[in-house]
């Protein structure tokens with residue numbers, strides 16, 4: 385048997401399992417909370433949102449999606465005494481060198497005007513022929529004792545204007561995922577849940593922390 389290093393192993397099998405019956409969704413975005421509730425539904429865990437519990441919304445000072453997800457999950461776990469799942473996500477546009485990226489929510493301003501944010505993306509892209517974009521989702525689960533697990537998911541696609549569809553939220557009406565001709569705004573929720581960046585990140589979380597195969 386090989387001698388063990390002093391450092392703990394960091395492969396997929398070392399993830400902490402989520403065994404608690406109750407979980408806080410550390411988000412104040414109703415669209416996200418609805419999607420995460422639907423993704424969690426099969427696991428029989430009672431989920432409550434940070435908004436419902438009146439938990440504060442921390443300032444997102446991180447410089448990566450993962451940093452911000454960890455910061456939000458930690459804030460809710462500390463404030464509630466329950467494990468907390470945070471999502472930090474956004475849209476990256478190749479022609480804008482990855483913007484709006486971690487600033488996706490902030491481009492919509494304090495009134496959360498995504499019509500204006502999508503228009504800003506359109507004008508900044510101008511007639512650049514590269515229309516490619518991606519949605520990125522970082523998920524973090526933080527426990528009250530400070531332990532954190534993180535996962536990521538990405539879906540590529542391209543942007544089309546004007547915005548189309550009434551489903552989804554945020555930038556969904558301009559994002560056309562790879563392999564489809566509809567915008568995410570035209571995807572019924574259950575279809576978006578099968579392929580989205582959030583679904584992909586969630587599948588990684590499930591494999592590692594929920595359904596028993598240890599992330600293998």
Ligand SMILES: O=P(O)(O)OP(=O)(O)OP(=O)(O)OC[C@H]1O[C@@H](n2cnc3c(O)ncnc32)[C@H](O)[C@@H]1O
Pocket residue numbers: 410411412413416441444456471472473474475488489498519552553554555556568580582
């Ligand atoms: O931080 P919380 O409270 O979770 O809510 P938020 O809306 O501020 O969330 P983020 O800081 O993660 O910002 C992500 C923004 O990126 C956009 N976004 C993320 N996922 C999206 C999706 O699935 N469809 C459309 N837009 C999305 C959306 O506009 C979000 O407001």
Ligand SMILES: [Mg+2]
Pocket residue numbers: 444489
């Ligand atoms: Mg935010």
